[in-house]
Amino acid sequence: MAEPVTDRRLTPAEQASRRRRSIALALALVGMVVLFYVLTIAKLGPSLFDRAL
Numbered sequence: 001m002a003e004p005v006t007d008r009r010l011t012p013a014e015q016a017s018r019r020r021r022s023i024a025l026a027l028a029l030v031g032m033v034v035l036f037y038v039l040t041i042a043k044l045g046p047s048l049f050d051r052a053l
Contacts, residue, residue, distance in 0.1 A: 010018065041048065
């Protein structure tokens with residue numbers, strides 16, 4: 001098996017690439033959460049707001 005890399009310093013280009021990838025993943029996750037929320041509200045329909053509290 002391959003031995004794990006220990007204490008490897010990333011170059012500035014690698015750090016920037018990792019940061020962009022992390023931001024893209026975070027935005028994708030937030031987008032999916034918003035999409036699921038909107039679809040759930042749309043599926044429940046207007047009756048969701050007509051119920052007694």
